[in-house]
Amino acid sequence: MAITFKEVTYTYSPDTPFEFEALKNISTKIEDNSVTAIIGHTGSGKSTLLQHLNALLKPTGGTVLIGDTAITSETSNKNLKPLRKKVGIVFQFPEKQLFAETVEKDIAFGPENFGNTTEEASQVAKRMAGLVGLPAEVLSRSPFELSGGQMRRVAIAGVLAMQPEVLVLDEPTAGLDPRGRREIMQLFTKLQNTQKFTIVLVTHQMEDVANYADHVIVMEAGKIVKEGSPRTVFADVEWLHEKQLDVPASTEFAFEMQKRGFHFTQFPLTESELADDIADLFKKRGQTHE
Ligand SMILES: Nc1ncnc2c1ncn2[C@@H]1O[C@H](COP(=O)(O)OP(=O)(O)OP(=O)(O)O)[C@@H](O)[C@H]1O
Numbered sequence: 001m002a003i004t005f006k007e008v009t010y011t012y013s014p015d016t017p018f019e020f021e022a023l024k025n026i027s028t029k030i031e032d033n034s035v036t037a038i039i040g041h042t043g044s045g046k047s048t049l050l051q052h053l054n055a056l057l058k059p060t061g062g063t064v065l066i067g068d069t070a071i072t073s074e075t076s077n078k079n080l081k082p083l084r085k086k087v088g089i090v091f092q093f094p095e096k097q098l099f100a101e102t103v104e105k106d107i108a109f110g111p112e113n114f115g116n117t118t119e120e121a122s123q124v125a126k127r128m129a130g131l132v133g134l135p136a137e138v139l140s141r142s143p144f145e146l147s148g149g150q151m152r153r154v155a156i157a158g159v160l161a162m163q164p165e166v167l168v169l170d171e172p173t174a175g176l177d178p179r180g181r182r183e184i185m186q187l188f189t190k191l192q193n194t195q196k197f198t199i200v201l202v203t204h205q206m207e208d209v210a211n212y213a214d215h216v217i218v219m220e221a222g223k224i225v226k227e228g229s230p231r232t233v234f235a236d237v238e239w240l241h242e243k244q245l246d247v248p249a250s251t252e253f254a255f256e257m258q259k260r261g262f263h264f265t266q267f268p269l270t271e272s273e274l275a276d277d278i279a280d281l282f283k284k285r286g287q288t289h290e
Pocket residue numbers: 012013018020022040041042043044045046047048049
């Protein structure tokens with residue numbers, strides 16, 4: 001499912017002394033079956049934008065088109081439940097929202113709440129646990145006995161159990177070690193390849209953006225200041241430095257090498273691209289590089 005923003009503004013607490021315009025004239029399209037990464041400094045409006053993806057917040061100006069449902073400031077909250085089911089949001093540190101006495105009950109909560117029988121919900125929970133790579137034996141355990149990475153999988157399985165078409169993730173790998181990070185990101189790639197999901201994530205991990213995103217949106221003070229493929233966004237290393245935004249380590253390294261006279265036709269994004277490019281550079285210079 002695609003989601004389109006047309007001249008969207010969002011103002012917190014309008015007409016009060018706390019009024020704050022957090023989104024300013026946002027127009028963009030999240031394509032169906034794509035992975036979109038939203039980056040930007042703290043306070044730039046990323047979470048506010050995410051909450052428009054399932055009408056948790058409604059724009060104070062402009063329109064958000066979720067699939068073919070138009071959401072404006074006038075949209076009533078009444079008929080939004082089915083729409084919210086289509087767009088699952090995994091908030092930051094979702095493991096903090098786990099509550100049930102067993103992993104299975106936690107994952108099954110959503111489907112049961114939406115009218116499935118306990119048996120049906122339990123079947124869904126088992127399937128989702130498998131999908132996110134949780135071993136069957138953890139289903140009967142307390143979620144609070146699990147590792148950080150496993151708890152996060154339980155929370156993600158709980159959102160997936162609602163069978164959303166769009167999966168929205170606010171910093172899904174925050175606080176995980178490199179292995180946990182890689183496992184969670186690979187899970188999203190697997191989900192996207194097997195289930196045709198549209199994925200939107202906010203992240204401060206530029207390696208994740210380089211490795212997994214199709215489209216990058218850069219936000220600053222409530223506006224989109226740049227967007228495009230990771231390659232086009234990260235190619236402008238000087239601009240990103242100026243904005244004090246991180247650059248993938250491989251791109252940063254190539255940028256530094258370029259200053260020392262090594263020329264790259266395009267900056268490598270990932271470690272394997274960097275290794276290939278360096279091997280090429282050495283070959284061109286008639287040297288071999290191990
Ligand atoms: N409930 C609120 N009332 C008033 N202002 C708010 C409210 N929530 C957020 N804001 C302000 O809106 C701006 C955007 O906040 P938002 O949480 O969307 O930023 P963010 O880019 O997600 O930041 P972070 O990376 O820290 O999560 C910030 O300046 C914030 O202070």
